[in-house]
Amino acid sequence: MGSGKELFIFVFLCLLETCISTCLHGFNQQNDQCIDVDECEEIPNICGDYTKCFNTNGSYYCQCLKGFKNIRGDTNFTGLDGQCQDINECLVPNKCGHGAYCSNSIGSYNCTCNPGYTNDTGLSVGCVDVNECSKAEVQSEEICGAKGICKNSDGSYWCKCQEGSTNYGNERTPCSELDCNTFNTNILPTQSLGGLADILSMMRNSCLALSNPTTASEGKTDGEALLEKLFTATDTILTPDQLDSSEDVSGLLETVEDSIRVIGPQLKRNRTQIETKKTVAEIAVQRGKTRPMGPIYLSNENASLATDWLTAAGTGPYPGFAMAALLSYKNLEKSVNGSFGNLSGLKKDGVNPSFQIFSRVVSVVVSNPSTQNLSRPVNITLKHLGTEESSEVRYVCAFWDKNGVWSTDGCYQQASNTTHTVCTCEHLSSFAVLMARYPMTHTFGLQLMTKIGLILSLLCLIICILTFKFCRSIQGTRTTIHLHLCICLFMADLIFLAGISQTKPEGGCRFVAAMLHFFFLGLFTWMLLEGVQLYRMVVLVFNATMRPLYLYLTGYGVPLVIVIISAIIRPEGYGTKEHCWLSLNDGLIWSFFGPVCFIIVLNVFFFIVTVWKLAQKFTSLNPDLSKLHKIRAFTVTAIAQMCILGLMWVFGAFLFEEGPTVVAYIFTILNSLQGALVFVMHCLLSKQVRDEYAHFLSCICTPQKRYSDLSSTNPSSSQSQASRSGHNTGESHI
Incomplete structure (x- = not known):
């Protein structure tokens, strides 16, 4: 749009010139001659932005540049009756052709190929499909995994999983092998837990349904529903409040962790929380075309987990998925309060401490298959079950090892106060805080004083x-x-x-x-x-x-x-x-x-x-x-x-x-x-x-005098004694 002030001055001069000159509007008088005025040069930007000015004999007109149009619709106009605005070329259907999308810009537009398409062939309009399967023949395992077959489609691809593997319904995700024998009831560590066999049977059926492409759609169970069934069965096992042996505890912990690894990829939401009478869990998942990154923080009333997605994913089954879960058992500490066989080396002044579970038992589950060799340690904060301020007490971070006892290898205490302990661990398992109570050793002086004082x-x-x-x-x-x-x-x-x-x-x-x-x-x-x-x-x-x-x-x-x-x-x-x-x-x-x-x-x-x-x-x-x-x-x-x-x-x-x-x-x-x-x-x-x-x-000291006193018949003495006896008897009534 032109300058209003300049236009006003121009019109004023023209009117003034008309009044004092005999030349017509658009001409100037020079040496008794009327010469045309070039308005496009005399007045800068007379037509406004995004325009081109054309001079005529005695006048001028304006036209919009390519990619712009006059708001009044006229092709030719002046600065007084029009201005130019951008044309959105992307409103034209299929402006960029097949496989491309249009992005508007001022006075123009740009065409970009959609993911899965390319314009390397030099086409003026449109893009062609990229055959991801053909492009990655050498790296086919990175596309669909060792158990997957890559199938190209227009602008994309999908992975067909072979029997024994699955990508949990995410078609562009590599297929990971499923070992359903993990849930075989014939290899139970103990036969005393009937409820554990039910969990194994349920998870084995789910695993087989996922790993068989022909029956996956029929036997597939919603992830949230499967998770609820898992913890309902776990509650049944934990209802007696105490398991019979450490083998039962190990079997339960291992089964629940393996089940969560199978259920996690089937969850629809990125965050899932579930709480029952005996357990509380929070599961976080992240999906994408590349490996997820960023911090992870999971917490409940008994514990919290701080790690990152790279640690949780590791060299996971496929790069576009990662999972981290924090599970807390509400009464399992009663069943593991005596398995302290591997806690040697915690002596103080040559004295072995007595141990006690001082937090809830907590399990950490991630999609990383190498949980025994993490790229970086994880921090687990555990809440104490009570308060203990004695100087003769030490808090120990421990995990439940494969032998069914508590161990401290690879876990150490980072910080601790009267209510919480922060444990840093280089591997993942089930964890708890142990309270090591050292017997108070009294000094010889105190023991001697105790005996002398009590004897006195x-x-x-x-x-x-x-x-x-x-x-x-x-x-x-x-x-x-x-x-x-x-x-x-x-x-x-x-x-x-x-x-x-x-x-x-x-x-x-x-x-x-x-x-x-x-x-x-x-x-x-x-x-x-x-x-x-x-x-x-x-x-x-x-x-x-x-x-x-x-x-x-x-x-x-x-x-x-x-x-x-x-x-x-x-x-x-x-x-x-x-x-x-x-x-x-x-x-x-x-x-x-x-x-x-x-x-x-x-x-x-x-x-x-x-x-x-x-x-x-x-x-x-x-x-x-x-x-x-x-x-x-x-x-x-x-x-x-x-x-x-x-x-x-x-x-x-x-x-x-x-x-x-x-x-x-x-x-x-x-x-x-x-x-x-x-x-x-x-x-x-x-x-x-x-x-x-x-x-x-x-x-005692004068027996003879005592004899003479007793044999004395002095009446005054007898009277005095009787008087004293009566006095004493009177006092006894008080």
Whole structure:
């Protein structure tokens, strides 16, 4: 389109010239002559873009260049009444001829041969078919594979697969040989899995249908439907939650992996996810004329896979297809939690660790036939089944080898935290994270302190038991409670000292764990009864004593019921590989810590009420100060006793979780202080008990004086003794 401003100036000058000149429009006056004006030269681009200007006598006209046309349809026009636009030649049917496609350009068009056609023959219009089969006679195996026959077609070709091979319906894909004998039920590693035979039979039928061109269309099953049948059958096998042998596990894993390799190429979607009660899987496929490239990332709630398409394809059956699958089993770890035969070389300080499966079992399947020699390693991130923060634990990346055991060859840990471990593996198989737990080795000093502390505690407890049993001046409900509290603590410490580390035989270790459970629960139960007694002494005032039968039923009956119920529900939870104590798995430990926490909370309530009532009685008008002072002393000792016992088991919980050595030292010190604490608070701090000790020692040290005192008939002495006896009897009612 021409310049509007220039055109306006030209018209204005022409009008002005007409007014002042006698020459007609399109002429200029020179020397009394009218000379034609060449508008095409005088005014640049007067016709606009894509045009050609023609001068005439006294005027001009415009024409569009080849490949353009006037928007008003006129062939000749001026800059005032037209402009040129591109003609789309490709709108003309078959513009480029057979086998070619047209692409428009400004003022022209281009013809390009379609894939499968060429213009090498020099034709002016059209392209001729390329005979791919003839062109690649030498490389025929690259076109259709060793088992395929190339058939040329107009602009393309297709591969006819011979019997025993298939291209899964992708006609321009090389034929790959199918070994249907892989799914032969006669070569099962074990005959114990009936469901495995069903899978093999189903996959063999599918394989035979694919490998027989005459029956492929009849027996072919949709890939998604076949995948669903596979995992339904797998769920049936895994329903008992535990397979009988490692051979069963190997047979199942191998069969599922081989089945996915056959099913994968039959899937229609590029991404397929399927989840059942026992499995979860994600399969990615990529198809194309060239080998696929780019990263692959597959994930589920238990694991994730990071690799690339070149690694997944490898020297696969044909270049235009690649597959990668991530399969996670939800309960298979129970069946493989003891196959650790090939894990030597993981000793630490000469000590072999104990192993435990600490993640779901995960299988990685790719179309690459050389999974034992990958071009580059793959990264597999596995989620832990729990948390373990102990420094005595190591996470190991392992795979399930052909011998039916866990192995670490070619797999190593790249990174790890409390929840996940990243494994880098140079080959593909089924994987899992193993937790190697190393037994905590105590130093000689700690072992010596444990024995000395517990022996000291046992000696103090023996003195306390004899005192509470035979010291008549302090007999009463509270003394009965202290007696049986000391008996429980004595038995618990004695069994702890003799049997906590005696893990063999297994039955004996379970018995030791049950006895420890019973006596430690009994210890806290009698401590609860002491809190109840103090509450009754302050609140009820009258009838504060408790019948011994009720005390025995509560003090020993409640722990016995808890131990019996726990042993019935989880008998395997008594005794571990490291200690004869309650297992930390499956929550059995809460059959001890639960009652202990409940007792401590309940005792805190009783002590708060007791202290509050004592404060009220001290401020009353006529308080019995001697009795109140004694109750206050009882309360203080009971609170101190509860604090020491409760604090000890706070550290005890960390000790049995493989805590650091300092925790073991603190637990040992507090454990040894228990007997000494009871002896100091309930014996040495009691004036009545001290008097009894002094009287007992005086009888032993001065037997003659004891004889003369007993034979004395001094009435005043007898009266004084009777008076003292009555006083002591009065105290025993508190």
